[in-house]
Amino acid sequence: MTPSILAQDPTLADFGRDPWWLVLGKIVFAFAFGLLATLLGVWFERRVVGYMQVRPGPNQVGPFGLLQTLADGLKMAFKEDILPKAADKVVYFFAPTISVICAVTALSVVPFGPMVSIFGHHTPLQVTDVPVAVLLLLACSSMGVYGVVLGGWASGSTYPLLGGLRSSAQMISYEVAMGLSIVAVFMTAGTMSTSGIVAAQGDGTELTIFGQTVPAPGWYAILLLPSFIIFFIATVGETNRAPFDLPEAESELVAGFMTEYSSLKFALFMLSEYVAMVTMSAVTTTLFLGGWRAPWPITIWEGANSGWWPMLWFFGKVIALVFVFVWLRGTLPRLRYDQFMRLGWKVLLPINLVWILVLSGLRSIEDWDTRGKMIAVGIPAGILLIATIFWPSRRPKPKPTTQEQVDNRPHGSFPLPPMDLQVPPSPRITRVVAEREPANIVAGSDSREV
Amino acid sequence: MTTSTVLAAAGAVSGGEEVTFWILGPLALIGAIGMVAARNAVHSALWLVLTMLCLGVFYVLQAGPFIGMVQIIVYTGAIMMLFLFVLMLVGRDSTDSLIETLRGQRVAAIVLGLGFAGLVGGALYRALEGTTAVGLEQANAEGNVQGIARLLFTKYVFAFELTSALLITAAVGAMVLAHIERRKQDKVDQVSTMRARFAPGNYPGPKPGPGVFATSSSVATPARLPDGRLSERSTPEILPVRELTAQETTLKGTDS
Numbered sequence: 205m206t207p208s209i210l211a212q213d214p215t216l217a218d219f220g221r222d223p224w225w226l227v228l229g230k231i232v233f234a235f236a237f238g239l240l241a242t243l244l245g246v247w248f249e250r251r252v253v254g255y256m257q258v259r260p261g262p263n264q265v266g267p268f269g270l271l272q273t274l275a276d277g278l279k280m281a282f283k284e285d286i287l288p289k290a291a292d293k294v295v296y297f298f299a300p301t302i303s304v305i306c307a308v309t310a311l312s313v314v315p316f317g318p319m320v321s322i323f324g325h326h327t328p329l330q331v332t333d334v335p336v337a338v339l340l341l342l343a344c345s346s347m348g349v350y351g352v353v354l355g356g357w358a359s360g361s362t363y364p365l366l367g368g369l370r371s372s373a374q375m376i377s378y379e380v381a382m383g384l385s386i387v388a389v390f391m392t393a394g395t396m397s398t399s400g401i402v403a404a405q406g407d408g409t410e411l412t413i414f415g416q417t418v419p420a421p422g423w424y425a426i427l428l429l430p431s432f433i434i435f436f437i438a439t440v441g442e443t444n445r446a447p448f449d450l451p452e453a454e455s456e457l458v459a460g461f462m463t464e465y466s467s468l469k470f471a472l473f474m475l476s477e478y479v480a481m482v483t484m485s486a487v488t489t490t491l492f493l494g495g496w497r498a499p500w501p502i503t504i505w506e507g508a509n510s511g512w513w514p515m516l517w518f519f520g521k522v523i524a525l526v527f528v529f530v531w532l533r534g535t536l537p538r539l540r541y542d543q544f545m546r547l548g549w550k551v552l553l554p555i556n557l558v559w560i561l562v563l564s565g566l567r568s569i570e571d572w573d574t575r576g577k578m579i580a581v582g583i584p585a586g587i588l589l590i591a592t593i594f595w596p597s598r599r600p601k602p603k604p605t606t607q608e609q610v611d612n613r614p615h616g617s618f619p620l621p622p623m624d625l626q627v628p629p630s631p632r633i634t635r636v637v638a639e640r641e642p643a644n645i646v647a648g649s650d651s652r653e654v
Numbered sequence: 655m656t657t658s659t660v661l662a663a664a665g666a667v668s669g670g671e672e673v674t675f676w677i678l679g680p681l682a683l684i685g686a687i688g689m690v691a692a693r694n695a696v697h698s699a700l701w702l703v704l705t706m707l708c709l710g711v712f713y714v715l716q717a718g719p720f721i722g723m724v725q726i727i728v729y730t731g732a733i734m735m736l737f738l739f740v741l742m743l744v745g746r747d748s749t750d751s752l753i754e755t756l757r758g759q760r761v762a763a764i765v766l767g768l769g770f771a772g773l774v775g776g777a778l779y780r781a782l783e784g785t786t787a788v789g790l791e792q793a794n795a796e797g798n799v800q801g802i803a804r805l806l807f808t809k810y811v812f813a814f815e816l817t818s819a820l821l822i823t824a825a826v827g828a829m830v831l832a833h834i835e836r837r838k839q840d841k842v843d844q845v846s847t848m849r850a851r852f853a854p855g856n857y858p859g860p861k862p863g864p865g866v867f868a869t870s871s872s873v874a875t876p877a878r879l880p881d882g883r884l885s886e887r888s889t890p891e892i893l894p895v896r897e898l899t900a901q902e903t904t905l906k907g908t909d910s
Contacts, residue, residue, distance in 0.1 A: 292694075292696075295696070295697075295700070334719055335719055335720075335797055335798055335799060336719045336720055336722075336723045336798070336799065339720070339723035339724070339727065340723060342723075342727050342731075343710075343723055343726040343727045343730075343731065346726070346727050346730070346731025346732065346735075347707075347726070347730065347731060349731070349735060350703070350735075353735070353738060353742075354700075356742075357696060357738075357742050365742065368742065369739065369742060369743070372735050372738065372739050372742075373739065375735075376732055376735055376736070379731070379732070383727075396799055614853060614854055615854065616854035616855065617854045618854075
């Protein structure tokens with residue numbers, strides 16, 4: 205890497221120097237990004253799910269149905285706003301706003317790009333960054349639960365309450381898995397600031413394989429694969445998306461916590477769900493997929509990681525992750541509640557703890573260069589993977605034949621007819637064979653379908 | 655370095671810090687008062703959440719961004735959520751009754767509370783008046799998180815580990831008390847349940863209903879099997895099978 209490109213990496217010192225209009229502009233941009241992503245995200249999801257289910261999806265309003273969400277939103281705004289009699293009015297009103305505020309706030313520490321020049325100001329493409337930015341993300345997602353839980357409670361009826369209860373238990377469980385998988389990122393990057401984590405994923409070491417110099421992957425999705433997988437699963441659980449959408453399981457709880465909501469309040473819940481999905485995709489991109497950094501083949505071009513281009517790579521990665529969210533929804537059936545809890549506490553958590561232990565053990569070996577570590581970890585991991593794939597599956601026991609089953613019946617069972625019993629046909633039944641005149645239709649010139 | 659160290663510049667209180675304090679300080683106070691005054695338990699919890707959030711921001715202002723975020727994540731996000739969980743299970747209509755069991759205890763509590771707050775506040779104000787914060791720069795020299803980590807894992811590692819052992823013991827103890835472990839051989843799966851159902855000696859069909867006949871309308875009347883015997887399986891186990899004696903069935907001679 206040349207020093208000129210290195211200078212593009214924003215550090216914590218680059219933040220907090222913008223004039224007020226630039227700060228305002230960045231905030232408005234992040235907010236508009238969230239709203240626009242929702243508008244397009246709903247359309248994207250409906251189209252993709254439609255494609256997966258071999259039907260067109262929304263295609264009437266605007267080109268490719270792009271304005272369908274806008275039309276739905278307008279319709280929603282004009283609907284009657286119903287306040288249930290048993291509702292707790294203040295909390296009922298505040299619950300959706302809490303959800304939206306928390307989902308949007310998280311976008312403020314997501315880096316959209318490197319240092320750029322805006323009207324002569326050299327500034328990073330990120331609203332702000334703090335030394336504990338990732339903890340801020342966690343705090344936002346944990347506060348976002350309040351919206352769901354309070355919405356469920358304040359509605360004053362049973363199904364929403366059940367949805368709220370489920371949601372609180374679910375989010376507490378999956379936050380633990382999520383926090384633990386971020387620990388591995390902290391350990392490897394040595395920082396909690398999002399811009400720092402993106403920078404740390406950039407400086408990959410060079411590997412020499414058969415005399416050729418290949419840049420080693422710096423993405424934590426590759427280096428910390430178990431953390432990445434667990435983080436993404438926890439993310440799906442945290443955003444209440446299928447297959448973990450138990451708080452709003454329509455087959456069990458009508459619509460869960462938002463059963464009683466209507467009009468704009470419902471729209472706010474909907475908005476918060478999609479903003480949260482996009483935010484979580486952006487966070488996953490930042491923490492594990494190299495943030496705004498271009499993937500390998502593009503990095504051959506020198507200017508790939510400078511200027512405004514990185515925003516394109518960033519959006520590409522976010523859209524890819526949103527697609528995965530939609531894909532999961534289109535593919536997997538909803539988990540049962542106990543299965544879901546068991547997955548969180550008994551599978552994700554122990555694997556995560558063991559993985560962190562292994563990782564810290566590797567890191568504590570000081571006089572060992574990165575390449576040696578990668579080889580020492582990568583080769584056994586690869587062998588393990590190949591062995592798992594090609595491991596001969598245990599041959600199932602041959603099923604007992606019918607005769608064996610009959611012989612093994614316990615004493616005193618019901619009597620059975622002989623197994624080779626041939627029931628002779630009754631002589632009283634004469635077989636009636638329908639005799640029919642052969643069809644007398646010839647293919648004429650008139651081939652009109654009738 | 656960043657806002658944290660800028661704000662932590664010892665001595666002078668920056669304008670931003672002052673503005674934030676005077677906005678959030680009253681909010682935190684309102685939250686505290688609301689928590690005590692709210693009739694509904696869930697409202698109480700929500701007021702407490704407000705206070706905790708304000709405290710989290712105060713920590714950040716005081717150059718402790720890590721502790722501030724942990725305050726929000728752990729206390730507000732996890733512990734208060736568990737509180738809410740329990741409160742919601744209790745039911746939303748349960749509000750505190752307004753009847754005082756001790757005469758005048760409310761007034762006494764208010765007076766005592768105000769007095770205590772005044773004492774503590776006054777003492778703190780007198781003690782800290784004019785003192786300037788020292789050593790924040792050194793403590794945050796290599797970053798706030800790193801500073802805390804260094805202390806936790808060097809000087810206070812024993813206390814830290816001891817606390818975590820205590821917490822783990824408490825959690826495991828609670829689980830041992832509450833958890834009922836079923837042995838592996840006691841668990842019956844669907845296949846073995848079906849085997850037991852169709853094993854010889856067990857009638858797999860539903861039990862016959864009680865024999866409510868024209869002579870009797872009692873569910874204690876046993877059903878009659880095809881061969882004329884009475885079936886004991888047709889009556890509930892707590893009811894004895896009773897058959898009328900010959901004397902009971904003969905005519906009483908009242909209809910003549």
